[in-house]
Amino acid sequence: MKPKNVVAGAHGMTAQAWKKHANPWSVWTRFAAIPAFELAVWSREWIGWWSLAGVALVVIWLWLNVHLFAAVEPTNWAARGIYGEQLHVDGKAPAAHRVVLRLLIVAGLIGFAFIAWGLIALEIWPVVLGTVLLVLAQLWRIDRYGLLYEQHQSESR
Template identity: 90%
Template sequence: MKPTNVVAGAHGMTDQAWKKHANPWSVWTRFAAIPAFELAVWSREWIGWWSLAGVALVAVWLWLNVHLFSPVEPTSWAARGIYGEQLHVDGRTPAAHRLVLRLLIVAGLLGFAFIAWGLIALEIWPLLLGTTLTVLAQLWRIDRYGLLYEQHQSDTR
């Protein structure tokens, strides 16, 4: 089973859940979880083990997020991106998109490595660099998924 299917299954991603996750409020509030997670981990210096409560809240938010918002049609940039992500998870990604998506995943993982370094060492520059790389890679992935969705729509007409 592909890692994307495992993650989607863990989030309970039914067709209805994908439509809810496509809501721009769902997309943008997930981005807000990045600095919230970073602050929760960094706060271990101030509040010790209580910082795990913040980490747990962010994890619960990320799981709940895909189910909380009302379902939408693919009329916005964010929604088209999530509809395209669903196509990707379902294995309907043409070869022309696969390489770029893999490279963007690598860029996001590199960003995550910098975030981890910054949070472990409590160094701000790798944290900021990693956050920037991760966010830019994710935005580009959403854009690429939107192109995938639009291509799929034109191919099925």
């Protein structure tokens, strides 16, 4: 099974869950989880092992997030992006989209590596650089997924 399908399965991504995840509140609050996670890990300096409670809360939030909000139709940028992501996970992305999406995933992983380095070493600049890379890559991916969705819609007519 492909990693993207494993992640979708772990989140219980049914057709209804995808519609709920497409809610802009779901999309933007997942972005808010990035600095919350970083703060939770960094807080080990101040509160020791209790920092794991903050990490756990963020992880629980990320799992619950895709199920909490009202289902929406693809009428805005974020929703079209998530609908496009569903097409990609379902294997309906043309090769040109898959190449760009893989490059953006690599960029996001590089950002994540900088974040991990910064959090392990307690250095702020890698955390900031990694966060910027991760967020920009994710925003670009959502935009690309939106293009995929719109292309799929125009081909379906």
